[in-house]
Amino acid sequence: MKSVLVTGANGQLGQSIQKIASSYPELDFVFASSNELDITDVTSIEKKLSIKAFSYCINCAAYTNVENAEKEPEKAFKVNSEGVKNLATICKEEQTVLIHISTDYVFDGEKGSPYLVTDATNPINVYGASKLEGEQHIQSLMRAYFIIRTSWLYSEFGKNFYKTILQKAREGADLSVTDDQVGCPTHAGNLAKYVLNLIAGESMHYGIHHFTDEKSLSWYGFAEEILRENNLFGKVQLEKAKNYRTFARRPAYSVLKK
Template sequence: MKKHILVTGANGQLGNSIKKQENQWPHFRFIYTDSKTLDITNQNVVETFFKKNSIEYCINCAAYTAVDQAETDQELAFKINALGPKYLALACKASNAVLIHISTDFVFDGCKTSPYTETDTPNPINAYGRTKLQGENSIVQTTEQYIIIRTSWLYSEYGHNFMKTMLRLSKTRSEISVVNDQVGSPTYAGDLATAILKIIDSKTIQYGLYHYSNTVETSWYDFAKTIFKFANKDVKVNPIASAHYPTLAKRPNYSVLQSEKLLEQFNIKASRWESHLKKVLEGLT
């Protein structure tokens, strides 16, 4: 009997990474949607979709992720990041389905100097983080059958991400400046996709909140240097302070996530971000 899995936001980094692995999970049946085929901000549309389709698991990859733009477009960010998850949670509850929702390290303020655990108190410092936290809270208040996974600094061969931005800049620039006082953990979207599918495949699911990111913390500056090194791009990277690179949204200075709980509950071990980066760049360059 195949497990029926709905993937929302399927054209983004994570959704495409799940599609790439589909053939490795022959006992799963995937339904992929985007904002055109399933508007998660419309409660009636979500309810109708769930009634028409037999869904056992919903992986919500849909999100408003433009961090700076969210500051001036808070209404849309709220609809997608907070209301959407609530409507999916209501539909999952009515269908007795499990909701797997992706959240972010940006729910934290970055004041710690050691990795954030699931028991640390969120305190978002930008509109994006606030709307993502509202989404988390709406799920917790709506259904018991949920897995919320916070991840960080997602990169892949798909969509928009820091790695692809650096590669694009390398075509026209021989020197760039990147902030060196924001520290986190880059996470390969393919790795996160595997972790999610392993959770669904596990015999017993421990519902709740989890953190997942690849291991070894780094700064955006060092991440950029590694990207150019692995891609054999001759680009000089200059370190600058965040104060000298003003953005609409404030970013946490430290947002490394501790992934031990996922290892304990599901035996899913996070790997180092560099190992995947090298493979991805080999495929792109």
């Protein structure tokens, strides 16, 4: 039986993995929230990884607030770069394969067509830069790793765009959503299955991979889909936001190609 450690287990992906874990009886899971395992603390990682010989570590721990990262970059880099470096170092020592979740925001969005794993990275915000640095630490330290870039995660867990739009619509609020950014909304449950199937099948090669639900949409288009899916389209006002601005720059087109 393969032992699997999941860090950041209380986040969207971590909870999505917990939800389907029983469907993989050949895998022995240990779930650790960020409070139980702080990847910025080497001792915390060593203590958790020493409890058994883990075959895999799925790193779902991350600083993900894109807006706040611009205001507190040191916190973003502490988790997304230094924390990942800590985890990679100890996983290598313990001969544990690291599966790390990364982001479409490592790209600048200027390509205009879907990004391949071989395309040059060029993040335009602190969050993307911190995640890219984490990727680079893994690549420089390890051979046995998977870096999985994904995008626009949503699920029934935590805070995300889908839940926010649905809540506001059910409250009867008017919605104003930008169509200036295009990406691939991805259900965290589908990403969870992809990751666990990777472990169960062991057919993929080490390195960087892209996973999304493949359908590209703007945020406005995604909002339309959410309303339609919940029989709310036409029942609330949805308009395209004019002069939409965020503190953090975001890639205009960050569709990932597998």
